[in-house]
Amino acid sequence: MTEAFPAALVGPSSKERKYDRQLRLWAASGQQALEEARVLLVNSDGPWGEQSTGVSGVVGVETLKNLVLPGIGGFTIVDPALVTEPDLGVNFFLEEESLGKSRAQETCRLLRELNPDVEGNSESKPITELLQDPNFLPQFKLVLVSGPVKRSTLSSLSSAAKALGIPVLYTRSVGFYSTFSLQLPAAFPIVETHPDPESTQDLRLLNPWPELAASLAGISNLETMDDHQHGHVPYILLLLHYLEKWKETHDGNLPSNYKEKIAFRELVRSGARTANPEGGEENYDEAVAAVLKSLNPFTLRSSLREIFEMDECNTLTSNSADFWLIASAIRDFYTKHRVLPLPGSLPDMKAQSADYVSLQNIYKSKAREDLAEVIETVRGLEAKLSPRPGQIADKDIEVFCKNAAHIKVIHGRDLPLLDGDTHTLKAIHNALGDPESLISTFLGFNILDSIITEIQTGALNQEALESSLAWEAGVDRVIQSLTSEVSATIDEETKQRILRTTQELQRMQGGDLHNVSALTGGLVAQEALKVITRQYVPLDNTCVFDGIRSRSEMYRL
Amino acid sequence: MVEINQTLRWKHLYNVLSRPGPFSDEDWVPGPETISALESSKILVIGAGGLGCEILKNLALSGFKDIHVIDMDTIDISNLNRQFLFRQSDIGKPKAEVAAAFVEKRVKGVKITPYVGKIQDKDEDYYMQFKIVVCGLDSIEARRWINSTLVSMVDFENPESLKPLIDGGTEGFKGQARVILPTLSSCIECQLDMHAPRPAVPLCTIATIPRQPQHCIEWAHQIAWQEQRKDDTFDSDDLEHIGWIYNAALERSKQFQIPGVTFQMTQGVVKNIIPAIASTNAVIAAATTSEALKIATACNPYLENYMMYAGEEGVYTYTFEAEKKPDCPVCGNLARKMTVDPNMTLEAFIETLGERPEAQLKKPSMRTEEKTLYQRFPPQLEEQTRPNLKLKLRDLIEDGQEIAVSDPAYTIDFRYRLDFS
Numbered sequence: 001m002t003e004a005f006p007a008a009l010v011g012p013s014s015k016e017r018k019y020d021r022q023l024r025l026w027a028a029s030g031q032q033a034l035e036e037a038r039v040l041l042v043n044s045d046g047p048w049g050e051q052s053t054g055v056s057g058v059v060g061v062e063t064l065k066n067l068v069l070p071g072i073g074g075f076t077i078v079d080p081a082l083v084t085e086p087d088l089g090v091n092f093f094l095e096e097e098s099l100g101k102s103r104a105q106e107t108c109r110l111l112r113e114l115n116p117d118v119e120g121n122s123e124s125k126p127i128t129e130l131l132q133d134p135n136f137l138p139q140f141k142l143v144l145v146s147g148p149v150k151r152s153t154l155s156s157l158s159s160a161a162k163a164l165g166i167p168v169l170y171t172r173s174v175g176f177y178s179t180f181s182l183q184l185p186a187a188f189p190i191v192e193t194h195p196d197p198e199s200t201q202d203l204r205l206l207n208p209w210p211e212l213a214a215s216l217a218g219i220s221n222l223e224t225m226d227d228h229q230h231g232h233v234p235y236i237l238l239l240l241h242y243l244e245k246w247k248e249t250h251d252g253n254l255p256s257n258y259k260e261k262i263a264f265r266e267l268v269r270s271g272a273r274t275a276n277p278e279g280g281e282e283n284y285d286e287a288v289a290a291v292l293k294s295l296n297p298f299t300l301r302s303s304l305r306e307i308f309e310m311d312e313c314n315t316l317t318s319n320s321a322d323f324w325l326i327a328s329a330i331r332d333f334y335t336k337h338r339v340l341p342l343p344g345s346l347p348d349m350k351a352q353s354a355d356y357v358s359l360q361n362i363y364k365s366k367a368r369e370d371l372a373e374v375i376e377t378v379r380g381l382e383a384k385l386s387p388r389p390g391q392i393a394d395k396d397i398e399v400f401c402k403n404a405a406h407i408k409v410i411h412g413r414d415l416p417l418l419d420g421d422t423h424t425l426k427a428i429h430n431a432l433g434d435p436e437s438l439i440s441t442f443l444g445f446n447i448l449d450s451i452i453t454e455i456q457t458g459a460l461n462q463e464a465l466e467s468s469l470a471w472e473a474g475v476d477r478v479i480q481s482l483t484s485e486v487s488a489t490i491d492e493e494t495k496q497r498i499l500r501t502t503q504e505l506q507r508m509q510g511g512d513l514h515n516v517s518a519l520t521g522g523l524v525a526q527e528a529l530k531v532i533t534r535q536y537v538p539l540d541n542t543c544v545f546d547g548i549r550s551r552s553e554m555y556r557l
Numbered sequence: 558m559v560e561i562n563q564t565l566r567w568k569h570l571y572n573v574l575s576r577p578g579p580f581s582d583e584d585w586v587p588g589p590e591t592i593s594a595l596e597s598s599k600i601l602v603i604g605a606g607g608l609g610c611e612i613l614k615n616l617a618l619s620g621f622k623d624i625h626v627i628d629m630d631t632i633d634i635s636n637l638n639r640q641f642l643f644r645q646s647d648i649g650k651p652k653a654e655v656a657a658a659f660v661e662k663r664v665k666g667v668k669i670t671p672y673v674g675k676i677q678d679k680d681e682d683y684y685m686q687f688k689i690v691v692c693g694l695d696s697i698e699a700r701r702w703i704n705s706t707l708v709s710m711v712d713f714e715n716p717e718s719l720k721p722l723i724d725g726g727t728e729g730f731k732g733q734a735r736v737i738l739p740t741l742s743s744c745i746e747c748q749l750d751m752h753a754p755r756p757a758v759p760l761c762t763i764a765t766i767p768r769q770p771q772h773c774i775e776w777a778h779q780i781a782w783q784e785q786r787k788d789d790t791f792d793s794d795d796l797e798h799i800g801w802i803y804n805a806a807l808e809r810s811k812q813f814q815i816p817g818v819t820f821q822m823t824q825g826v827v828k829n830i831i832p833a834i835a836s837t838n839a840v841i842a843a844a845t846t847s848e849a850l851k852i853a854t855a856c857n858p859y860l861e862n863y864m865m866y867a868g869e870e871g872v873y874t875y876t877f878e879a880e881k882k883p884d885c886p887v888c889g890n891l892a893r894k895m896t897v898d899p900n901m902t903l904e905a906f907i908e909t910l911g912e913r914p915e916a917q918l919k920k921p922s923m924r925t926e927e928k929t930l931y932q933r934f935p936p937q938l939e940e941q942t943r944p945n946l947k948l949k950l951r952d953l954i955e956d957g958q959e960i961a962v963s964d965p966a967y968t969i970d971f972r973y974r975l976d977f978s
């Protein structure tokens with residue numbers, strides 16, 4: 001937490017200038033994570049039947065565009081398809097001269113033009129062949145799959161990635177519809193969740209530490225201050241002052257319920273001087289406004305309590321990730337003090353410069369003190385668990401302490417499949433109960449997946465995509481698997497909703513529209529960025545977009 | 558030269574335009590007529606930046622063949638992280654021209670006509686030639702201008718005069734897309750208070766009691782520059798100027814012991830920089846062009862009328878119908894109510910108009926039906942009305958009286974009814 005003043009102007013580098021607008025979102029740490037990551041895009045899995053090249057892979061290419069521009073380390077496109085005419089109508093990263101050439105090579109070439117800092121490769125072999133090499137998959141931080149792909153391919157790819165702890169994004173886009181799912185490792189922790197700044201304030205007004213309480217001495221003459229001084233007492237001190245007054249008349253108790261807080265708010269309001277030209281005082285207005293939101297006793301958020309109770313937090317080993325050592329140290333801190341380490345930030349408020357800075361220093365030094373305690377615990381754990389790959393940086397512990405109240409662990413799940421586990425089927429069944437739900441579109445894509453698998457294995461011919469019979473059989477099959485597993489019925493109206501979705505998919509013969517694939521590529525890239533930078537909170541785990549109604553929904557399947 | 562079979566090339570698009578779907582209108586006639594109507598639709602894109610580049614690409618791949626684009630800006634290095642039609646070697650060139658040429662070259666058969674300049678340079682005759690207008694702007698002022706222009710162009714005798722306006726906007730991981738049918742549905746001005754400006758730091762804080770690094774930067778920008786370099790016109794793109802502001806802010810921050818002034822923050826405050834990334838632009842731009850395709854072809858129902866997107870935590874969207882307001886200064890016929898303190902001076906009232914979410918007018922002039930309260934131009938009238946600035950509102954108007962406010966940024970008058978608090 002050293003805050004030295006830089007000596008002279010250090011202008012930004014050309015890289016900082018190029019990436020300025022995004023560095024304001026994920027800072028140098030996020031940028032570094034991005035630049036160290038290599039992404040695999042599996043953009044097709046062979047043709048659908050005789051004439052067609054199958055999936056167009058526009059979502060995949062548009063996603064990569066949105067990752068290449070902000071400067072991802074590198075990418076590899078795996079795509080055995082050759083460029084056909086329909087590709088030229090939907091894919092911006094192909095040109096007329098690309099016709100008949102390797103789609104992997106051509107899209108790779110035109111994507112690389114976007115950013116000379118990014119390395120790009122292409123492979124025209126099918127992914128199943130590449131997976132034979134045990135060194136292939138581990139070089140990637142994330143796998144993107146443009147579906148629909150053959151079921152067996154998807155299974156082997158997603159389980160290989162899961163074994164290596166590599167997240168997978170599986171996308172499909174047809175006509176005005178799209179869907180994608182994110183498969184994350186079983187425990188995916190995030191420290192920098194970037195909550196709303198207001199919700200991160202911890203002012204500890206109800207249980208001030210000695211130095212903060214002592215600062216009240218500075219305003220013991222509040223009543224006799226001149227108007228200028230009185231109107232510039234920081235509202236934090238005003239609240240602390242009136243809390244003391246309140247306690248005097250309430251047997252030493254703090255205002256605890258809503259009614260008492262309203263009464264306390266009146267007490268604060270009554271202290272404001274109104275016989276001045278402004279007819280009031282801004283610092284008192286700020287104090288009055290803060291009563292209801294800042295005077296709440298500390299409670300541990302349930303999401304954090306859950307993290308403290310997880311096995312990973314309680315059974316540390318020498319292989320435990322840094323996250324769990326720090327989380328465990330913070331849990332010890334909480335057990336001892338019943339609060340989290342102080343983040344140390346102070347909102348802006350009406351005050352004289354020097355008074356504000358000295359109050360800010362009280363908060364900052366307490367934050368440093370709390371941090372020092374957590375660091376000490378972490379070092380103790382490291383010693384106990386030695387040997388470890390390296391000491392956890394102080395900076396990482398500091399970032400953790402600042403964000404402690406809002407850290408998150410996502411319990412990643414496998415890509416949702418209809419013959420998957422009961423949880424998936426139950427979640428789908430529940431969502432179907434809502435007539436406005438977009439889950440029927442998700443089911444439509446599942447039916448598309450199985451039709452494509454059957455075309456690719458030769459069980460159906462390519463015309464099946466245009467045959468109402470094939471789609472209707474798919475709907476029946478889906479309903480069958482839902483009802484047999486969940487032992488519930490699906491009414492006719494729900495069935496009609498699923499059928500309408502399949503009619504829209506059938507209208508497109510499995511083909512996509514550039515707009516919807518570009519939109520989906522934006523959404524998917526957003527999730528990829530969050531997964532790679534480990535900042536903000538990624539999808540858990542499935543999103544459906546309906547471009548007819550311009551709506552999206554998230555499901556945990 | 559490769560000969561491309563156009564029917565094969567546009568196979569997927571033609572599928573959706575040649576077959577009815579479960580949600581397309583029963584009376585809709587799919588097929589060649591719909592396709593040729595789309596291909597002959599003239600469409601205007603306002604802005605060739607983060608959203609505009611995406612919009613141009615998307616329209617070209619949605620079958621639009623006659624696209625126009627307006628942008629007054631030139632390409633800067635900080636655009637390259639998302640404006641994917643531009644390269645390092647394009648820095649300094651006009652965005653509209655480079656973007657148009659790139660998409661024309663990539664998607665053969667599309668004509669894109671660039672105009673380098675301001676939207677205000679063009680008159681109603683110009684805007685009348687388009688079927689749809691799509692906006693990818695970062696300025697509220699420009700949006701309000703085109704909105705009021707399109708509303709005022711509507712002639713109920715002539716359905717062609719109603720130009721659907723599709724608007725996109727982004728900030729960081731968030732954005733919104735909306736469809737406006739001028740005079741028929743909620744317009745940009747109706748929704749103005751949903752996009753409130755950030756409150757400004759009070760001048761006295763900047764001048765005398767800074768507490769945050771941003772206050773020190775504002776001091777350097779608003780006060781120190783005026784005092785020490787008043788003969789130089791400040792240019793936020795000039796690195797020497799920004800460097801000077803940074804150093805002045807740094808000195809002040811040391812004097813007040815306020816840590817945290819950085820060059821990046823200085824640029825952010827002075828230029829009012831909004832974070833921007835490719836992925837959010839991709840989402841919002843495609844949402845707008847998807848609506849353009851649906852409106853131009855009726856292949857599926859269009860958005861009524863607002864979709865917001867937030868990507869910080871998962872994928873969140875909220876789609877709703879914003880309401881048309883009868884007291885909208887642009888498309889309504891009632892004066893908008895505004896509660897004011899009668900003891901406020903006219904000068905103070907004028908200052909609040911810049912920040913009030915329902916007004917956001919920076920250089921207003923105003924009058925009642927009987928008299929002019931304050932008029933900025935011409936100078937004689939300004940001088941004549943200047944003494945009113947020091948008067949209290951109660952001495953100038955009655956409780957509940959209507960005033961008309963004009964602002965050089967807009968062509969219309971805004972009507973407000975002032976109710977005393």
